[in-house]
Amino acid sequence: MPQITNPILPGFNPDPSILRVGEDYYIATSTFEWFPGVQIHHSKDLANWDLITRPLSRKSQLDMRGDPDSCGVWAPCLSHDGEKFWLVYTDVKRKDGSFKDAHNYIVWADKIEGPWSDPIYVNSSGFDPSLFHDDDGRKWFVNMMWDHRRRPLLFAGIALQEFDPVAGKLVGPRTNIYQGTDLKLVEGPHLYKRNGWYYLLTAEGGTAYDHACTFARSRTIDGQYETHPDKHILTSKDAPFAAIQRGGHGDLVETPDGKTYLVHLGGRPTTQERRCVLGRETSIQEAYWGDDDWLYVKNGPVPSLHVEVPGSRNDNAYWTEQRYTFERGLPIDFQWLRTPETERIFSTDGGKLRLFGRESIGSWFEQALVARRQTHFSYDAETVIDFAPTDERQFAGLTAYYSRYNFFYLTVTAHADGQRELLLMSSEISWPDGNLKFPAAPVTIPNQGKVKLALEIRGPKLQFFYALEGQDRQPIGPVLDASILSDECGGHQAHGSFTGAFVGVAASDLNGTALPADFDYFVYRPVRHETDRYEI
Template identity: 40%
Template sequence: MTVLHNPVVRGFAPDPSMVRVGDRYYVATSSFEWFPTIPIHRSRDLAHWEYAGHVRGAVPGDSLAGVPDSGGIWAPSLSWDGERFWMTYSVVRSVGTPYFDADTYITTASDIGGKWSAPQRVVSHGFDPALFHDEGRLWLLNLQNDHRPGGRRFAGIVATELDRDTLAPAGPTHLLLQHERLVEGPKLVRRGDWYYLLLAEGGTGFEHGVLVARGRTVTGPYEVDDRPLLTSRDDLSVPLQKAGHGELVELPDGEWVLSHLAARPVLTPAGPRCTLGRETAVQPVTWDDADGWPRLRHGGWHPVVEVAVSPRSAAPPGQVAHSEEPLGWPWSSPRGYPDPSWADATTRPGWIRLRGRHGPESRWAHSLLAQRLTEHRAEVEVTVEARPLTFTQAAGLVLWYGADAYLGLDLTWAEPEGEEQRGQQWRDGGGRTALRLVERDEDVTREVAVVEVEFGAPVTMGATVDGADARFWYVRDGERVPVGPVLDFSRLSDDHGSRLRFTGAMAGIHAVDLVGAEFNADFGGFHLECTPPG
């Protein structure tokens, strides 16, 4: 038996879709506006996971320019037909509107970390698609979206049989189920004479859950279980909140597990906030001998942190997820892949050189590299070397959720102390080089502190995160000097603000040049350390 500690993939890793192929387990998660698109992790024992690659080319043109925060790739579904891997997913280009403007794609690969086929668009009823392989037939499941005034945005679950070669519809679309509660994220599994339909229920916040329905045929009719398979919505003291979006996987010995998303909240005066985003967890499942419904092995419907599983294979502890690419995993960048020149070894080996582009609120060309925070206690540090000559040039360290939620400490230009902001005055030798600390909260950006530093000298700066608190600092004469007060890190969460948010907090580096787009900043010694509880 292996004891796993949930979440098994920690930090921003939502909407897990898990399959077993032989003695390997693979899980794909949502990437939203971030690249690399659709990260995939693998494991032999369900407890220790490592990065296995991603679906390169998932977005036509490798660009999500213009897509809003928390748009992009939603809820990929990974499957295996006995010969090759299949991935289906939606690219959502509108968030918070009746029209999701979603395109559903399918791509395949013989090797999980190899080349994926060019994505092919298929019928796109809504987001959260999934594929079901049954006796040589291929079915596409989807959420149906009714965009009309008075319509239900979550108007039921539909299924369309596809031609395996052309991926065109091979028959009519069938309505499988409509429910009084919001249901999405359909997944089908066959066991004996029953088809079990797993549904993400109640939205993806604290009301989330997994509901199960079953029928004798793929197209139904389906009866709904009278209780959830998984949820934590009835008890906010459960360590794993927002539990939902599940998928059943059979182990080699005939046992079953449920992969699902969950979140670990930080308690704040404003309520619980999940700064790490939604993460990937696993729960053992058994089948009720009396009525045939799946149930959590430990009883009830609450997820638990420590569980024992028997996957037959063993994996050494301490595997670390990294890519061999210079700016590969765990680095991520918004709306496109990093420019290869950022890691040009001939320029300055071991350093990253960012060329400034748009500002941090851009949906188009922001030069930003970031890594996921995986624990509530973390520390990040980097040395920045740059020569900003105007307030339109800046480079530094960011704690990032999105364009409307971030904290940043930038090396930039500022007016002489005491002089008001009136734009650049272009006086020779005027102004000063400064560290400028800002916080962005939806439509408001606030300057928190400005500290003068030496022009042209490298500056080592950092941030410490402890639960809901964040403190920025820089190094002067070998000592850490705080910049500004403690800031509210919990605003960098799914649960703060009035807009839909689906990702997670990250720490990274960025550069801005609003005028010339040619200002360069060098970053060395980037180090992010996340400390697990206990």
């Protein structure tokens, strides 16, 4: 079979839930505070994947205004019961400290493209829910349990309860079926049935460098599950120099010819600080069932960088420049933050992307920031902005963004006297105060005319550029540390930042007048660079 290089979904695509319906494979991944919620990719061969939909696209399904960084949509589970698609997801409203306010919902659709239903609220007792369709027609809701009384670890095991789709609610007793291993922090449950066994795949060890996939089984669905003889079927925790680190949180799929594959999240750290700028990505591993009816990962438990799958990857597509225009609306690669009320933050009328200046960049409520994932270690980005600010409270431009505590932002703004200028801002590892830094002095520019804004990232180095109409571009500010746009610098305690780096455009109007900024196009150009050790 052909061999591909992991990951199969590069950039911020964590917590994969995989499904096969006929000859079609689908993977759903977490989107956290980015709207619309949940990414679903499609493949015919496990090698080439296309983003086809984000199902949580309406206010009735998802409203994340006020959700802190790395909250929002966690660990969706995509399934099919022979008639319709089901999607289970969590909207996390608080995650730091002893409490987790995590609300679980279910939606469904006849076709993967939708339309997807309005949600049924299920419970708020934990997160990472999944829905298991047993062969007797019953449906079971599985999620981890949270206990705010436990110190220091607040994870209380995996709970199972029947879901009645007609009544639209949980019924019968709730049973705690698995407490996990000594690695602790058990979460991310998925149930399967094979040869009279119920199998439970969980994630353990947190989402950092001790992460793992743990396997267990029972003869009854609600029985106490015995742990795999190897405990963890996939982990990088004992292999610090492996290309793929943080391996864990997985799901299983079987091909039409009976082969089994495990998809899982992982990260490719860079720099001596081991920073995962591309966030947690989705990789794939071949697995097999032993004579003892236990599952094993081929060449495991350490994730393999190179894996055989049914199809051959088209690497040319991965390295193709993406030039985005807006005549047909916002391209699917782009998302925005939290709000379902898109008309308040952007428009594509007239073939340009118009952002309406709202709250400051980094706001947890309503900011006009539209961006796409960074999916390569090195790349160029470019746009042209038309913006007429009148004072320093109005600013818009190009941003490399991770969270409110970690971003770089080249803006067109104005001095207090109304004179336009370019201002480079950063919120470089600014947790917990969130104060700005200004890496360079402002550059005065004419009050009329469009401005080209650009950036280049080469591994850990970031340089911004600008050009006035009719002039060559020139650098602005110093070389910046691009590696801080990473989970490890996201502004939370360990295991607390879960997304990845984005690049895009933003606009703020702190006067409250919603001053618009127009962008003609956006370019994302992948670059092969010698510093990128584990590039696809």
